[in-house]
Structure formats: C-alpha cells, structure tokens
Amino acid sequence: MPKVLIVEDEEPVSLLLxxxxxxxxxxxxxAFRGDDAEIRLREVTPDLVLLDWMLPGLSGIELCRRLRARPETERVPIIMLTARGEESERVRGLGTGADDYIVKPFSVPxxxxxxxxxxxxxKPEVLSSVLALGDLELDxxxxxxxxxxxxxHLGxxxxxxxxxxxxxxxxxFSREQLLDGVWGHDVYVDERTVDVHVGRLRKVLNRTAKKDPIRTVRGAGYxxxxTFAKAG
Structure with a gap:
C-alpha cells in the first residue's frame, strides 16, 4: 500500500484528497503546516508527497527545496498543488525539484x-499487487x-x-495501531477483537505448516x- 503525505492547509481540500x-x-x-510536515518527514518517509505551494509556517516551495537537499528524501516524488498557473511559476516549482505540478481547482481523478x-x-514495487514473504503469497x-x-481461505x-x-x-504494531490500520479511525472496535482475529488468522496460516509467521510481542502487540519473511 503506497504511503502518501498530503501537505495542504485547506482542510476541505485535504479531506477530499x-x-x-x-x-x-x-x-x-x-499535515496542515509546512513546518509540521518537515518534522514528520524526518520521522517517516512516504512514497509520495502531495504539497501545496502556499502554507503557513514554511512555504511548499521551501519545503520542496529542503527535501531535495536531504539524502533521505531527495528521491521522494513530489507533486505541487497551487493556484498559481503562470508558466514562470510552474517552471519555478519544477526547477525546485517537484516532479509534477497541478493547478487548483483540479480534478480529483x-x-x-x-x-x-x-x-x-x-517506485513500481509499491504498486505491485502481490506480496510474497517466505512461503506466503498474498494477491x-x-x-x-x-x-x-x-x-x-481467509475472511x-x-x-x-x-x-x-x-x-x-x-x-x-500495538493493538490500537492495528485497529486504526485495519478497521479504520472511525470504527469503534474493542482492542480484544484484535486478539480474536489474530487467533483466527493464525489458525488458517498454520493449519498445514509448523512455523508461525505472526509474532506476539508481550506487552507491545504483534x-x-x-525471520520468516527472509526464509524460503
């Protein structure tokens, strides 16, 4: 699943995207501010950044320049979003290091x-439809x-x-992180539900094999x- 960071201070636009x-x-x-986005990008590197030109705290054009100057983010694809449609501005955005440039209002598709x-x-690997680790293959x-x-046969x-x-x-991943990642932020599910579904998953995965690919980390999660992923 490709990870995209949206840096846009207009909340309705950000939520729509x-x-x-x-x-x-x-x-x-x-992220809704340029400086907040810069901090987040030092902690996590997404597969692509959707970056608004005009941002509070730090402009999108300056953030783009800084990302290109850091080895960790110099190759992360960046698409600039802006109301500036003039050719000179597009050239400036692309010259700073953006990979593409989309003028507002835009078509979401x-x-x-x-x-x-x-x-x-x-990054063609992040769009692959098949995950293969060890002797497990998920399409x-x-x-x-x-x-x-x-x-x-999984539910x-x-x-x-x-x-x-x-x-x-x-x-x-903690149970809370699994709830957010699998069930979603807007769905209320008790954390014990995670244990139930992990148990069901294990039962199917290990029915005909001895090595359990799911590791329980006591007091932390799953x-x-x-080591299973590197095997086979």
Missing part, C-alpha cells in the same frame, strides 16, 4: 491518475492467499490484517516475523 486516495487503497497522512503514473515510474487484486502453493478482516502486517515485516 484523503478520502479519494484511501478509497483507491493508499495509506494517507496529513486526474490527481489520482498522476500519483499512480509517477509511482509507477519512481491484493484477487484477494487470494497461498502458503507453499496451497490456497488458504475479509483476516485478509486485511495479514496484508497490513506483511507490508512491514519485523515492525511491531508483528510479521521478519
């Missing part, structure tokens, strides 16, 4: 299409899971849970075992 990108299967984070086109060129498009070539929640864990092998 987030809703549509999440509907397309993207993982989305938001066009934004989504441009994001996909840039990611297809810059996002067909919603099929196989282990050692044998098809497994929709267990499928989403496995996909979420497989995207970040070795990373430990992770997809990175």
């Amino acid at each position: 987030r809703y549509n990108l999440e509907a397309e299967g993207y993982e989305v984070e938001q 066009e934004v989504v299409a441009r994001i996909r086109a840039i990611l297809r060129r810059a 996002r498009e067909t919603h099929r899971v196989r282990r050692a070539g044998r098809e497994l 929709p929640t267990e499928f989403k849970l496995l996909e979420f864990l497989m995207r970040s092998p070795g990373r430990v 992770s997809f075992d990175d």
Whole structure:
C-alpha cells in the first residue's frame, strides 16, 4: 500500500484528497503546516508527497527545496498543488525539484491518475499487487492467499490484517495501531477483537505448516516475523 503525505492547509481540500486516495487503497497522512510536515518527514518517509505551494509556517516551495537537499528524501516524488498557473511559476516549482505540478481547482481523478503514473515510474514495487514473504503469497487484486502453493481461505478482516502486517515485516504494531490500520479511525472496535482475529488468522496460516509467521510481542502487540519473511 503506497504511503502518501498530503501537505495542504485547506482542510476541505485535504479531506477530499484523503478520502479519494484511501478509497483507491493508499495509506494517507496529513499535515496542515509546512513546518509540521518537515518534522514528520524526518520521522517517516512516504512514497509520495502531495504539497501545496502556499502554507503557513514554511512555504511548499521551501519545503520542496529542503527535501531535495536531504539524502533521505531527495528521491521522494513530489507533486505541487497551487493556484498559481503562470508558466514562470510552474517552471519555478519544477526547477525546485517537484516532479509534477497541478493547478487548483483540479480534478480529483486526474490527481489520482498522476500519483499512480509517477509511482509507477519512481517506485513500481509499491504498486505491485502481490506480496510474497517466505512461503506466503498474498494477491491484493484477487484477494487470494497461498502458503507453499496451497490456497488458504481467509475472511475479509483476516485478509486485511495479514496484508497490513506483511507490508512491514519485523515492525511491531500495538493493538490500537492495528485497529486504526485495519478497521479504520472511525470504527469503534474493542482492542480484544484484535486478539480474536489474530487467533483466527493464525489458525488458517498454520493449519498445514509448523512455523508461525505472526509474532506476539508481550506487552507491545504483534508483528510479521521478519525471520520468516527472509526464509524460503
């Protein structure tokens, strides 16, 4: 699931973009100030940044310049969003390091299409429909899971849970993080529900195999075992 950071101070615009990108299967984070976005980008590196030109705290053009100056973010694709449509401004934005430039008001489907086109060129691996770790293979498009070539039958929640864990092998997720990532921020589900679904997922995954790919970290949560991911 590609990660997109939206840096846009107009909340309705940011929410519209987030809703549509999440509907397309993207993982989305938001920042409403340029300086806040810079701090966040020092902690997490997204697959693409959707960046407004005019921002409080730090302008989008300056943030773009700083991102290109840092080794960690120099290759992260950046799409600038702006009301400035003049050719000289477009040239300035692209000259600063932006990969593309979209003038407001914009068509949301066009934004989504441009994001996909840039990611297809810059990071084709994040758009892959198949996750393969160890002897496990998960196909996002067909919603099929196989282990050692044998098809497994998962419920929709267990499928989403496995996909979420497989995207970040070795990373430990708390129950709260799993609730947000799998069930969503707007759905109230008790944390114990996570344990129930992890148990169901394990039962299916380990029915014909001995090594459990899901690791329980006492007092912290769950992770997809990175040693399993490197095996096979």
